[in-house]
Amino acid sequence: MSARPRHWIQSLLDSAPAALFAVVLIVFGLWSDRFLTVANLTQILNQSAATAIVATGMTFVLLTAGVDLSVGAVMFVGAGLAGKMALAGQPLALCLCVMAGVGLLIGALNALLITRLKLVAFIATLATLYIGRGTGRWITQTRAINLPDAFLALGSARWLGVPLPLWIAGLVILSAHLVLSNTPFGRQIYALGNNPEAARKAGLRTHQLLAAVYVICGFCAGLGGILALAQLGAVSPKFGELYEFDAITAAVLGGTSLFGGRGRVFPGTVLGAVLLKSIFNGLVIVQADPYLYPLITSGIVFLAVLLDSARQWIRAGS
Amino acid sequence: MSPSTASTDLPASIREPVVEFVDIQKSFFGVPVLKGVSFRVEGGRILGLVGENGAGKSTLMNLLGGNLQPDAGELRVEGRRYAPRDPKDARASGIAFVHQELNLFSNLSLADNLFLSDFPLVEPRRARFPPPEAPGGQNRGHAPQRALESKSGWRRRLRLPWIDRQTLHARATELLQQVGLDYPPQTLVERLSTGERQLVEIAKALSADARVIILDEPTTSLSFRECERLFALMNRLRSRGLALIYISHALGDILRLCDDLVVLRDGEKVGGGTAVEFNHERLVSMMVGRQLSQLYPNRIQPSAGNSVRSDADGTDLNPPPAEPSTPVLEVRSVSRPGAVRDVSFSLAAGEVLGVAGLMGAGRSELARILFGLDPHASGEIRLLGRRLEGNPRQRIRRGIAFLTEDRRHEGLCLEASVAENMALVTLARHCRTPVRWLDSAGIGSAVRRMREAVRLSPTVLESQSVRTLSGGNQQKVVLGKWLLAEPRVLILDEPTRGIDVGAKFEIYQLIHHRADQGAGILLISSEIEELMGICDRILVMCQGAIAGEFQRPEFDRERILAVALHPSKQ
Numbered sequence: 001m002s003a004r005p006r007h008w009i010q011s012l013l014d015s016a017p018a019a020l021f022a023v024v025l026i027v028f029g030l031w032s033d034r035f036l037t038v039a040n041l042t043q044i045l046n047q048s049a050a051t052a053i054v055a056t057g058m059t060f061v062l063l064t065a066g067v068d069l070s071v072g073a074v075m076f077v078g079a080g081l082a083g084k085m086a087l088a089g090q091p092l093a094l095c096l097c098v099m100a101g102v103g104l105l106i107g108a109l110n111a112l113l114i115t116r117l118k119l120v121a122f123i124a125t126l127a128t129l130y131i132g133r134g135t136g137r138w139i140t141q142t143r144a145i146n147l148p149d150a151f152l153a154l155g156s157a158r159w160l161g162v163p164l165p166l167w168i169a170g171l172v173i174l175s176a177h178l179v180l181s182n183t184p185f186g187r188q189i190y191a192l193g194n195n196p197e198a199a200r201k202a203g204l205r206t207h208q209l210l211a212a213v214y215v216i217c218g219f220c221a222g223l224g225g226i227l228a229l230a231q232l233g234a235v236s237p238k239f240g241e242l243y244e245f246d247a248i249t250a251a252v253l254g255g256t257s258l259f260g261g262r263g264r265v266f267p268g269t270v271l272g273a274v275l276l277k278s279i280f281n282g283l284v285i286v287q288a289d290p291y292l293y294p295l296i297t298s299g300i301v302f303l304a305v306l307l308d309s310a311r312q313w314i315r316a317g318s
Numbered sequence: 319m320s321p322s323t324a325s326t327d328l329p330a331s332i333r334e335p336v337v338e339f340v341d342i343q344k345s346f347f348g349v350p351v352l353k354g355v356s357f358r359v360e361g362g363r364i365l366g367l368v369g370e371n372g373a374g375k376s377t378l379m380n381l382l383g384g385n386l387q388p389d390a391g392e393l394r395v396e397g398r399r400y401a402p403r404d405p406k407d408a409r410a411s412g413i414a415f416v417h418q419e420l421n422l423f424s425n426l427s428l429a430d431n432l433f434l435s436d437f438p439l440v441e442p443r444r445a446r447f448p449p450p451e452a453p454g455g456q457n458r459g460h461a462p463q464r465a466l467e468s469k470s471g472w473r474r475r476l477r478l479p480w481i482d483r484q485t486l487h488a489r490a491t492e493l494l495q496q497v498g499l500d501y502p503p504q505t506l507v508e509r510l511s512t513g514e515r516q517l518v519e520i521a522k523a524l525s526a527d528a529r530v531i532i533l534d535e536p537t538t539s540l541s542f543r544e545c546e547r548l549f550a551l552m553n554r555l556r557s558r559g560l561a562l563i564y565i566s567h568a569l570g571d572i573l574r575l576c577d578d579l580v581v582l583r584d585g586e587k588v589g590g591g592t593a594v595e596f597n598h599e600r601l602v603s604m605m606v607g608r609q610l611s612q613l614y615p616n617r618i619q620p621s622a623g624n625s626v627r628s629d630a631d632g633t634d635l636n637p638p639p640a641e642p643s644t645p646v647l648e649v650r651s652v653s654r655p656g657a658v659r660d661v662s663f664s665l666a667a668g669e670v671l672g673v674a675g676l677m678g679a680g681r682s683e684l685a686r687i688l689f690g691l692d693p694h695a696s697g698e699i700r701l702l703g704r705r706l707e708g709n710p711r712q713r714i715r716r717g718i719a720f721l722t723e724d725r726r727h728e729g730l731c732l733e734a735s736v737a738e739n740m741a742l743v744t745l746a747r748h749c750r751t752p753v754r755w756l757d758s759a760g761i762g763s764a765v766r767r768m769r770e771a772v773r774l775s776p777t778v779l780e781s782q783s784v785r786t787l788s789g790g791n792q793q794k795v796v797l798g799k800w801l802l803a804e805p806r807v808l809i810l811d812e813p814t815r816g817i818d819v820g821a822k823f824e825i826y827q828l829i830h831h832r833a834d835q836g837a838g839i840l841l842i843s844s845e846i847e848e849l850m851g852i853c854d855r856i857l858v859m860c861q862g863a864i865a866g867e868f869q870r871p872e873f874d875r876e877r878i879l880a881v882a883l884h885p886s887k888q
Contacts, residue, residue: 182480182481182483183479183480183481184434184435184437184439184479184481185479187426187430187434187437187481188434188435190423190425190426190430191423191426191430191434193425194423194424194425194426195421195422195423195424197421198421198422198423199423200405201385201405201415201417201421202405202421202434202435203404203405203406203409203435204434204435261423261425262425315508
């Protein structure tokens with residue numbers, strides 16, 4: 001009458017992202033002496049900030065066995081709107097609020113499509129992805145917008161020696177982690193992802209939970225957009241493109257399951273995001289052929305999903 | 319144990335009906351399912367609700383549990399009108415539903431599962447101080463909850479939605495102790511066995527301060543010991559004054575456990591009263607509405623040329639002629655570490671061989687090995703003298719069929735139709751060369767022939783999704799699927815689990831019929847009476863090994879059980 005022991009393969013799979021991270025650090029560290037420097041590591045973290053925030057929101061969605069493809073589009077619309085407003089002389093704070101607001105709004109639209117109209121999350125957010133991209137292009141007229149210096153200052157500002165984007169990312173990650181692990185709402189999200197029918201029977205408000213998850217994801221995408229914009233200083237027509245894949249890859253690499261109900265923001269998703277950016281940073285430093293990048297990206301996505309499936313097999317088998 | 323003594327030492331208020339059903343009516347798509355059912359459930363008693371599948375038991379309980387609303391009639395809880403809109407309302411009114419398929423979240427801890435919709439939250443002012451009743455857990459678990467509830471409204475609303483882990487774990491530990499589960503509350507549910515999960519479900523009901531607990535077929539996947547544990551718990555809950563509604567097809571358990579009985583048939587209450595007024599035969603005849611002369615069909619012992627029986631349904635399945643008593647399946651020293659140990663037996667053509675044993679004795683594991691789902695480390699399996707190897711697909715071709723214990727997940731494609739499910743295994747035979755185009759007419763006629771043969775209810779449409787069928791009809795579809803393949807060896811794992819008496823009888827007949835046609839039947843069942851009723855020989859497994867063998871004349875419930883429990887005493 002003792003609980004089943006943990007499968008050793010499962011433990012191995014669970015520590016795979018950390019092991020992979022160590023491998024990446026060692027390999028690039030040996031390859032180039034410019035990789036393992038404080039400046040470069042801070043740089044990596046800084047580059048990871050936006051992805052980590054978007055991936056944090058994505059983790060909420062993935063936990064319910066859903067997906068949100070519209071995050072990159074959210075970033076683009078918000079950035080386009082904020083850029084136009086900034087050029088028109090609106091205050092910085094208002095621009096930032098608009099970006100976060102756009103995230104909430106598109107998140108709410110996703111929630112509406114999924115919970116009210118019962119669209120499959122994949123299709124609903126694919127639709128909002130195109131709506132967002134289209135709207136963004138219309139706002140920017142597909143022209144790049146160079147932003148006032150105030151935006152860039154935001155990206156390079158430091159407080160107590162730590163870049164502001166890291167503070168923001170840290171705050172978002174910490175709140176998300178605490179919400180997921182220690183509030184009823186968080187635990188109910190895990191329950192919903194594990195067994196939606198049982199969640200309904202247990203008297204959980206499944207629709208509200210599901211809606212909240214998409215709104216949170218939209219909001220995080222908005223915040224991520226702010227950081228990315230503050231670091232780039234310009235809105236190009238490709239701004240935010242393929243961010244949805246970075247976010248999903250980061251979350252899944254960090255152990256979040258596409259099948260729902262499993263995963264953590266910290267350390268999981270954060271580690272996934274930093275791992276992803278370390279690889280790209282390392283590739284740049286060792287001056288890898290840029291044409292290799294898509295191959296490497298796809299390799300990582302494949303690896304992430306393979307790990308997730310392997311975990312699922314082990315659970316089903318034991 | 320007599321009902322009167324059970325209630326006299328309780329306060330008078332508890333003897334009032336806790337739940338009353340008053341002339342409840344409900345229909346689906348114009349088909350009446352409940353036609354004016356009235357009865358009452360009292361505190362401190364266990365009410366057994368019996369009836370065939372489709373008699374309306376589940377609908378009735380779904381009304382009480384807030385999953386459905388009645389068309390007419392009234393539900394009363396403690397004298398007050400009760401009209402739950404959803405399961406949450408029902409919980410708030412103290413009604414807990416332990417469903418047949420468990421509704422736990424395997425990815426969460428025991429504590430999270432128990433308090434999922436009602437987590438204890440940290441008090442804003444006291445957050446820094448340890449709660450007085452903290453880790454000891456000797457106090458009654460409900461005390462802190464009461465204290466929270468008595469707080470004024472604004473403080474409740476001002477509270478952060480922050481789970482008070484200390485209180486949560488203390489209360490979870492307390493609840494787990496009440497149901498006799500000795501696990502730390504952080505344990506993940508996925509590490510528990512089915513029987514243990516059932517107890518968690520009951521702990522969940524207790525956590526909601528339930529006064530009425532509905533148990534829908536709780537024993538179907540429990541081992542003998544787990545059942546005993548559950549029944550002991552139910553008796554404890556009864557003596558605490560709770561009202562329990564117990565739904566089961568295991569009539570022996572019902573008669574042993576319940577104080578009151580209500581018998582439903584075709585949406586009407588056809589009988590009721592205290593359990594002492596009933597016996598097995600009376601209960602069965604009330605349920606089916608006719609005198610069932612026997613529970614198990616008589617079987618003419620297999621002999622050459624006796625492949626067609628008087629009560630056979632006339633369908634000709636073209637049995638492969640096999641000499642009776644020729645072994646169709648030989649198993650020699652098959653072992654798989656952690657599952658089965660050195661299992662040897664042979665199965666003759668026309669023989670129905672039962673496999674008894676407790677849950678976890680290795681019976682299903684053996685079946686999986688025979689069917690090629692799991693590998694075996696050593697030993698040999700022969701079918702008709704030739705080594706049996708390969709994956710299930712290859713073994714099916716050789717003539718093995720396996721009806722698994724989990725028909726909903728492993729036996730059926732629930733959304734697919736009756737016809738699609740039935741034709742699944744034999745699709746390849748209905749392919750037209752050279753492009754392997756499916757011969758739908760051929761499939762259609764095969765399915766029609768088989769639905770007659772398995773006596774699928776005539777109201778069932780072939781295009782109907784099997785999800786909507788009753789358990790008995792679903793099992794007939796699975797059985798029909800395998801019978802279409804005309805197996806030489808038919809392995810059946812708990813084929814009558816959760817199925818009503820009438821359908822059980824028909825499934826027994828089908829098993830005998832197939833055996834008479836020369837197939838060897840390996841029948842795994844946890845109901846010893848069932849094995850004794852229809853088998854020619856019974857193997858008893860214990861801890862992965864065959865611990866005993868009984869020929870028909872030696873069948874004896876006590877002895878079989880004794881071997882299953884303690885193999886050394888044989």
